[in-house]
Amino acid sequence: MTPGKSADTARPARRRLSVDRRREELMAAALELFSTRDAEDVSIDDVASAAGASRALVYHYFGGKQELYVAALKSAAEQLESRLRRPQEGGTPIEELASGLRRYFDFVEEHAAGFAALLRGGPANRTGEVGEIVDGVRQRLFRLVQKQMGVPEPSPVLRMTLRSWIATVETAGLDWLEHRDIERAALERMLVDHMVALLGVAAAYDDNVTGLLERLV
Numbered sequence: 001m002t003p004g005k006s007a008d009t010a011r012p013a014r015r016r017l018s019v020d021r022r023r024e025e026l027m028a029a030a031l032e033l034f035s036t037r038d039a040e041d042v043s044i045d046d047v048a049s050a051a052g053a054s055r056a057l058v059y060h061y062f063g064g065k066q067e068l069y070v071a072a073l074k075s076a077a078e079q080l081e082s083r084l085r086r087p088q089e090g091g092t093p094i095e096e097l098a099s100g101l102r103r104y105f106d107f108v109e110e111h112a113a114g115f116a117a118l119l120r121g122g123p124a125n126r127t128g129e130v131g132e133i134v135d136g137v138r139q140r141l142f143r144l145v146q147k148q149m150g151v152p153e154p155s156p157v158l159r160m161t162l163r164s165w166i167a168t169v170e171t172a173g174l175d176w177l178e179h180r181d182i183e184r185a186a187l188e189r190m191l192v193d194h195m196v197a198l199l200g201v202a203a204a205y206d207d208n209v210t211g212l213l214e215r216l217v
Helices: 019-034 044-051 055-061 065-084 093-110 112-119 128-148 156-179 184-203 207-216
Strands: none
Touching (some): 019 044, 019 112, 044 055, 065 093, 065 128, 093 156, 093 207
């Protein structure tokens, strides 16, 4: 030990972070874990270890694992919705749909853990507050697509068609993150074409969808 220095002064100083920054670090670590494992298989100790923090610190900021899980998912949902809230660019409905998909997949690519944690597990595991968070994201995306298409009140056929497409987009995002064996731009174009194809099927059951499809293509 260097003369004049105590053991305390020789030890590297621990980073001093703001409350918000420390919470963000813990939530980011939790999202990484929740993106690949079921929530019940992740412990507070796992989160603390991943974040380089103590178990007590995690409990200090979050009352328990469920509170941490909900807070982490809310953070991911808010980030995704902030992308979707950006103003429209003034193009045709199909161009606006493509633009919305780009923003959506920007989030998927930049915040892979958050996206995967938000949607992983399927509807069966989405109950209570967690279910409300996921459903809120889906409702926001539904309203965005509805607005882009200029449809103030969709018919039952169109409503089911749009919701089916949104489920396809979610599944495609998770599959792309897992495999990445298709170019992202090609995937986005395919999803736009998929929307047109779905509307083509829906038009056979609803004359109003026929008019919408004509405006789109």
